[in-house]
Amino acid sequence: MFLKVGLFVTCLVDLMRPRIGFAALKLLESAGCEVVVPEAQTCCGQPGYNSGDRPAAQALALKVLREFDDCDYVVSPSGSCGGMIRAHYVELLAELPQHADAARRLAAKTYELTDFLVNVAKLEVVPGRFPGTITYHDSCSGLRELGVKTQPRALLAKVPGLELKEMATPEYCCGFGGTFSVKYGEISSRIAERKCEDITTTGADAVVLGDLGCMLNIEGRLRRRGDSHTRVYHVAEVLAGVEDTDGNR
């Protein structure tokens, strides 16, 4: 197929969980894509955008625009950052008309990872295997900005050994909300608590999801409430079968 795909790693994956980036890379390559990883990439600008600092967000959006201009597609292992580029860049750059075309082009070719694997690359066989039960959390941006709902489930259904047990409210926000999680930590933790109750009620071995922000929030709350056994995985890790070399607690 030889689609030239730019991998937007995201700042959180870069800093906290590089193995998610490598899992995404492996999946894209096994789907037959030529993957490029622009080395100077950093952040999509969402923290500034959602905090009301438009100029700060615009500067970073323009940087992303430049870095991924020559790719056929841009793929990100995050519905949140993918949604930022696809659903918000055009609006964010509205007062810079000289970049309007580039913003529209970039938005149209940017995909969340599972959405891309199912709908563009049409990945048939996934490398991973997972012996056990999982439950899937639908992250808000992926779900409501990009329509990511069936794609991860369709891919997970191909993983040998894996059994999906849906929680009661998989679409309920985990309470992360970017800077909200720090500014209103107390409220954020309470929302996370409801999510954790829902997850543990399923009795699944692991909760799987597509956004690292929600992962850190859910895993952080699970551990604080004394749950050391429920694993928390990014969907790319499970699909790619990335070895859990340094113990994903």
Place this chain on the structure above:
Amino acid sequence: MTTPHASGASTPNTGARPHSTISFKDRAHDRLNDAKVQRAMRNFNLAGARARGVLDLENLEDIRTSAAAIRDRSLAMLDVWLERFEREATRRGVTVHWAESHDDINRITVEIAKANGVKKVIKSKSMVSEESHLNAAIEAAGMKVVETDLGEYIVQLAGETPSHIIAPAIHKNRDDVADLFHEHHKTPRNNDPAVLTMEARKFLREHFLSADMGITGGNFLIAETGSLVLVTNEGNGRMTTTMPRIHVAITGIEKVLGTMEDLSCILRLLTRSATGQSISNYITVNTGPKQAGDSDGPEQMHVIIVDAGRARLLGTDMQEALRCIRCGACMNHCPVYQNIGGHAYGWVYPGPIGSVLTPNYIGLEKALDLPHAATLCNQCGVVCPVKIPLPELMRKLREKQTERGLRPWQERTGLRLWSWLAQRPSLYGLATRVAARLGKSVGGAERTIHRLPGKGWTEGRDMPAPQGKTFRELYAERNRK
């Protein structure tokens, strides 16, 4: 009406009493640590009711699109529809009043009451009257005022304000109500909801029979017929509009619809979005006072049409908020509201729509937290029957705060620093390599960080430690091999 001027440029002069700054964080903290509120919020599930209620609409999304278009049309031709309403209503014997400010609402209402020798006022639900603290104004003028919506009645006995726009006493449980009724009715204490409801009915009946004036809100005004539409469940609305000599309805300028046909579309969504009902128990269309030959109805009917900050939003990037039909679905589905309840929001309207309306109506600087008090999950936006893009409006308010320098300096500096660093890949790479190693080392063998500076995160959660090296350095290492 006021002349529209730039949105968010200054504190709105709505004539209301000066509002103090809302300390949302402290108010939320109190509710998060109030066992009773927490129990009540755990049982609160109007979202589930809505989910079941919309099942019979095969084309829900099409109806939402139509409803949003109807509301936009109303707002685009607001002056035309309001004047038409005034003409048609006046022709049918209604007195139409225009209240530019909150003080005007109270002044006009008290003047009507005094001119007619009113001693007792009964009220059906009106959130607009909460904006102006109308009950206090009526009492200050020497009259008695009794709320007749059951939830509002409970809240009034408790000396509180509604915590939800359609379920005002949702923060209270049956024991609270039993205590209140025992204290105020001097009846034996009983906490059976059926008994309590019958007791309220008995006590309210006396007020319905003895009141001189009834005040209601107004869900909609219909321009082509000059009608006032009330959507209620308990029947108190009809008692309030028919039994006293005088009926006064109070509603915002934005509530006008052109035609009955517009109403029929909006109603299909209003009740389903609010309580999951395909229709509420009572839909009342009041067109004028008692006419010759009518068996009942008030001798006088007044409609007070309120601006109080609304017109200022017309033609601005906040106009979509005026589409709101007050169903409450946004708060019912909001993970923040579901955990803290309505009182934490500090003014009349809670939840996402409150986080948009409050800063616009009382001043951006007086409600600094509200536009930020949301995860932007957009659950509110996808259930809103008139498609108000609530997260976008909150984000725009955040931008207005930043533009006016209202955000704390630490936050502004932090964001600027982050953006500055992220535009310098080499320096950024160095900083993240240091942070990844530091985080890993703090996480230790457990790979978990229990305390972070600022405590916002680790107050209620741990932070999983970073792996130790950044993706960028690992990727570069891999490519060198």
